[in-house]
């Protein structure tokens with residue numbers, strides 16, 4: 001069962017969707033996306049804010065099964 005994270009669910013104005021088979025895979029993709037696309041916002045955060053952000057991102061990950069009927 002695939003998992004996905006909508007960047008907009010983390011509070012960003014962005015339609016990127018990270019996808020993977022596991023939450024860890026999704027988080028790896030999301031981290032790379034945040035660094036390359038939201039690098040400015042990420043570097044403006046304190047370490048504490050950044051880990052809070054990553055924590056809320058992880059809780060926003062959900063199954064794609066609802067949309068994945070092909």
Ligand SMILES: [Zn+2]
Nearest residue numbers: 007012014016
């Ligand atoms: Zn984004």
